[in-house]
Amino acid sequence: MLKIRDVCKIFNHTKVLENINLDVKKSSILGIAGPSGCGKSTFLRCIQKLEPIDHGTIECGGRTGFMFQDFQLFPHMTVLQNLTYAPTLKNKDSGKDYKKQAEGMLGDLGMASKANEYPNTLSGGQKQRVALARSLMTQPDILLCDEPTSGLDVSTTMDVVALLQSVGEQFGITIIIASHDLDFLTKISDRIVLLKDGAIAVDMDPRTDGAPIDFLKRYY
Ligand code: ADP
Numbered sequence: 001m002l003k004i005r006d007v008c009k010i011f012n013h014t015k016v017l018e019n020i021n022l023d024v025k026k027s028s029i030l031g032i033a034g035p036s037g038c039g040k041s042t043f044l045r046c047i048q049k050l051e052p053i054d055h056g057t058i059e060c061g062g063r064t065g066f067m068f069q070d071f072q073l074f075p076h077m078t079v080l081q082n083l084t085y086a087p088t089l090k091n092k093d094s095g096k097d098y099k100k101q102a103e104g105m106l107g108d109l110g111m112a113s114k115a116n117e118y119p120n121t122l123s124g125g126q127k128q129r130v131a132l133a134r135s136l137m138t139q140p141d142i143l144l145c146d147e148p149t150s151g152l153d154v155s156t157t158m159d160v161v162a163l164l165q166s167v168g169e170q171f172g173i174t175i176i177i178a179s180h181d182l183d184f185l186t187k188i189s190d191r192i193v194l195l196k197d198g199a200i201a202v203d204m205d206p207r208t209d210g211a212p213i214d215f216l217k218r219y220y
Helices: 040-047 079-090 098-108 124-136 154-171 182-188 212-217
Strands: 002-011 014-024 029-033 055-060 064-067 142-146 174-178 191-196 199-204
Touching (some): 014 199, 029 154, 029 182, 040 174, 064 124, 098 124, 154 182, 191 212, 199 212
Parallel strands (some): 029 191, 064 142, 142 174
Antiparallel strands (some): 002 014
């Protein structure tokens, strides 16, 4: 689904990513761990082509969608408008009914009753659902999530785990999640890659390796 070869990313003469090689299987959930500033977010941004890479190749077998940290919802738009704005702008002449698609997506994520509300009236967990619905509007094959649980309490974080897992299964999407939250990552991922000093320091299956959190913590 995703083939990454010898990828390097340099910021101000510093190699943030150095010769990254990674293959990601279809419909898997990959967690990206690592200490703050290790390049997790940059890695996702390179896959989404929000940042150009300085070396290597990223081959993506489908469309990508990006869920930004802290939701980044448009405050002056309703939930429904948040979902339809980008696709309508991008495909003005397609005549496609994005409103209907958005309503369906909100229904799938249990947010149909909030379609005409503004983001400031929603809880953190509800905002996260809207952000997820918005990133699914492009019908991505790969969903890139940057710190999806930042600012959420433990029980809402557990809702996000269930939500992302069900979205992965329901839509057959490959999900890549960058997070500092090891508890969250080990619960949701079927594979975890830890970045350190620009390279992959650990590549593990948290379900088969005993005490994965303790193991990963050694690299912080
Ligand atoms: P993480 O997500 O793991 O916390 P980031 O990918 O945000 O790490 O950042 C990795 C490194 O790259 C940090 O040292 C950060 O300061 C630097 N960096 C990120 N974005 C930029 C940028 N646009 N310009 C310069 N340096 C950047």
